[in-house]
Amino acid sequence: MLSENKTRVLIMTAVDAERDAVLRGLGERGDKFDVKSNTGLPESGDRIEFEVELAGVGPALAAARTARALARGRYSLVVSAGIGGGFVERAEVGTLVMASEIVAADLGAETPDGYLSVDELGFGASRIAVESGLAKAWADKLVEQGWTVCSGPILTVSTVTGSAETAFDRAARVVGAAAEGMEGYGVAAAAHDVGVPALEIRSVSNPVGPRDRAAWRIKDALTALEAAFSNFPEVLR
Numbered sequence: 703m704l705s706e707n708k709t710r711v712l713i714m715t716a717v718d719a720e721r722d723a724v725l726r727g728l729g730e731r732g733d734k735f736d737v738k739s740n741t742g743l744p745e746s747g748d749r750i751e752f753e754v755e756l757a758g759v760g761p762a763l764a765a766a767r768t769a770r771a772l773a774r775g776r777y778s779l780v781v782s783a784g785i786g787g788g789f790v791e792r793a794e795v796g797t798l799v800m801a802s803e804i805v806a807a808d809l810g811a812e813t814p815d816g817y818l819s820v821d822e823l824g825f826g827a828s829r830i831a832v833e834s835g836l837a838k839a840w841a842d843k844l845v846e847q848g849w850t851v852c853s854g855p856i857l858t859v860s861t862v863t864g865s866a867e868t869a870f871d872r873a874a875r876v877v878g879a880a881a882e883g884m885e886g887y888g889v890a891a892a893a894h895d896v897g898v899p900a901l902e903i904r905s906v907s908n909p910v911g912p913r914d915r916a917a918w919r920i921k922d923a924l925t926a927l928e929a930a931f932s933n934f935p936e937v938l939r
């Protein structure tokens with residue numbers, strides 16, 4: 703007989719439209735979902751409960767809100783999710799990006815010799831590892847469903863890239879940079895601080911580069927985000 707253990711997964715999005723897309727994707731399956739095998743984090747016999755919360759925009763508020771949510775109890779996994787910018791020739795608009803690592807891309811210092819990350823300054827870590835088995839399983843599942851998924855570093859920035867120069871600098875700083883968003887590192891830092899594994903997924907609404915807000919394809923990106931979460935419970939089984 704299955705036990706009544708519960709696996710709690712916390713999903714953080716910046717804004718309401720992203721949270722709604724995630725909830726549409728998860729549908730009614732939330733805590734009615736039994737885990738029968740042990741391929742992901744949950745124990746066999748666990749029931750999975752999803753909680754989707756607003757992180758707000760930017761890494762500071764995202765970290766504060768994630769820490770507050772995590773203080774409510776025991777969680778198995780935290781996911782930072784939302785739309786994002788895709789690096790050209792890595793992730794096109796309308797596709798999905800699964801983080802291979804979560805990178806604070808502007809947490810450091812400018813020097814006459816170039817940018818130094820917090821790691822190089824000796825003040826901490828600019829990169830947070832993801833739960834790689836789950837990231838791969840989720841990406842594989844989405845590819846199987848016909849989605850284009852790029853797995854690579856997702857950069858967290860406090861200032862959205864708005865020029866080709868900044869896009870070039872950021873891509874050069876992080877080998878394989880696939881996407882950027884504004885919350886991932888904050889969410890993951892709060893999770894890491896209490897020993898909870900993290901993931902980040904972005905659906906690409908715009909290219910990283912010269913600002914053209916009117917051209918952001920938000921609806922397409924929200925559709926892709928919804929699809930990503932409609933496949934997520936299966937991945938956790």
Ligand SMILES: O=C(O)c1cccc(C(=O)CC[C@H]2O[C@@H](n3cnc4c(=O)[nH]cnc43)[C@H](O)[C@@H]2O)c1
Pocket residue numbers: 716717719720758759760784785786787788859861862863882883884885907908909910920
């Ligand atoms: O206006 C709307 O309907 C709408 C719906 C959903 C989301 C938004 C946002 O503006 C979300 C802001 C959020 O998006 C991330 N983002 C998107 N593109 C980039 C980018 O090129 N560089 C960095 N971040 C990006 C970011 O995480 C923001 O928090 C609007």
